[in-house]
Amino acid sequence: MSNEWPLWEVFIRGQHGLNHRHVGSLHAPDAELAIRHARDVYTRRNEGVSIWVVPSAEITASAPSDKGPLFEPSNAKVYRHPTFYDIPDEVGHM
Amino acid sequence: MTPDAEALAKAAGGTGRAPLANSDPAQDLFTGLLRLGDNSLILGHRVSEWCGHAPVLEEDIALANMALDLIGQTQLWLGLAAEVEGAGRDADALAFRRDAWDFCNILLVERPNGDFGQTLMRQFLFDAWHAPMLKALEASKDARIAEIAVKAGKEVAYHIERSADLVIRLGDGTDESHTRMQKSLDVLWGYTGEMFIGDATDARLAEAGIMPAPESLRAAWDETVNHVLAEATLIRPESTFAHQGGKQGRHSEHMGHLLAPMQWLQRSYPDAKW
Numbered sequence: 532m533s534n535e536w537p538l539w540e541v542f543i544r545g546q547h548g549l550n551h552r553h554v555g556s557l558h559a560p561d562a563e564l565a566i567r568h569a570r571d572v573y574t575r576r577n578e579g580v581s582i583w584v585v586p587s588a589e590i591t592a593s594a595p596s597d598k599g600p601l602f603e604p605s606n607a608k609v610y611r612h613p614t615f616y617d618i619p620d621e622v623g624h625m
Numbered sequence: 626m627t628p629d630a631e632a633l634a635k636a637a638g639g640t641g642r643a644p645l646a647n648s649d650p651a652q653d654l655f656t657g658l659l660r661l662g663d664n665s666l667i668l669g670h671r672v673s674e675w676c677g678h679a680p681v682l683e684e685d686i687a688l689a690n691m692a693l694d695l696i697g698q699t700q701l702w703l704g705l706a707a708e709v710e711g712a713g714r715d716a717d718a719l720a721f722r723r724d725a726w727d728f729c730n731i732l733l734v735e736r737p738n739g740d741f742g743q744t745l746m747r748q749f750l751f752d753a754w755h756a757p758m759l760k761a762l763e764a765s766k767d768a769r770i771a772e773i774a775v776k777a778g779k780e781v782a783y784h785i786e787r788s789a790d791l792v793i794r795l796g797d798g799t800d801e802s803h804t805r806m807q808k809s810l811d812v813l814w815g816y817t818g819e820m821f822i823g824d825a826t827d828a829r830l831a832e833a834g835i836m837p838a839p840e841s842l843r844a845a846w847d848e849t850v851n852h853v854l855a856e857a858t859l860i861r862p863e864s865t866f867a868h869q870g871g872k873q874g875r876h877s878e879h880m881g882h883l884l885a886p887m888q889w890l891q892r893s894y895p896d897a898k899w
Contacts, residue, residue, distance in 0.1 A: 536681070557682075557683055558681060558682075558683060559683065560794075563790075564790075567687070567787060567790075568683040568687065571683065571686050571687040571690050572682075572683055572686050575686075575690060
């Protein structure tokens, strides 16, 4: 529907987390109200210390149909995983 | 024969009217706290009536949040009122077991919601008073009052930011939204004066440094309201007529209709818990 407010993606940095994390989306007429709505919709239980909003239309996403070509080749490249090292016991848990 | 409301109330254990102004400091404090608690209770209940009905999901949640803020503040004010009264009542008893004539809220907060614009205008006119009121209460000589005011003040700082912003957006919006906001302002205007009219109880509370004199909050309110209305391209009504009586327990015809659904459960099933 053309008269609906545009969609915004909401990212919130939690109390202890380092990075903003995608928590969901909402409708708002502009960025300022999107922040306010995000505060009301997504931080009711004291979840956040910082909010980012991004117009959903501004996000460029990879196509689900490209999943194979994009991601499968890395499956066969086990040498990219650091699993070929003997870790001395003294190092402990890594 | 018309039932004698006062006699009925006495029989039901009420006083038949809002607590009378007298020079008992505890009674003054009780009345002052009821006025604060009843304002936030009745406005909180009115705003909660929007739950599930707001024009968009985001505003629905925002309104519900604000209603919850106000009802949370009510618990603090009425809890303290009950403690000061010392008659074995608690915040719930004060909220759910008093009748209309025992409530001390101003008439503005019991006005019906009207449309979304009218609800926001009522909120803004109240917030513009509520914020400086709480600010002044932070300096109360009663530490319990100052403590509640600090906590509530943080919530209300957000309320005024939100309601002022939306009044500006809708006032300075489309022809339709502008017309509705001006109409809301015009119908609610006569209910704003009561916020600044003190009675003997107010004067004694102010004298004792417990609560600010209502008249002293006018300048801050005028400044906020003039600024926001100008930005919203709305015209401030010139009338200075003020409906009053709510603070003394004389309410409009809407009060009983508001209390009936709010108090129904505790009236029908006293002491019900879950």
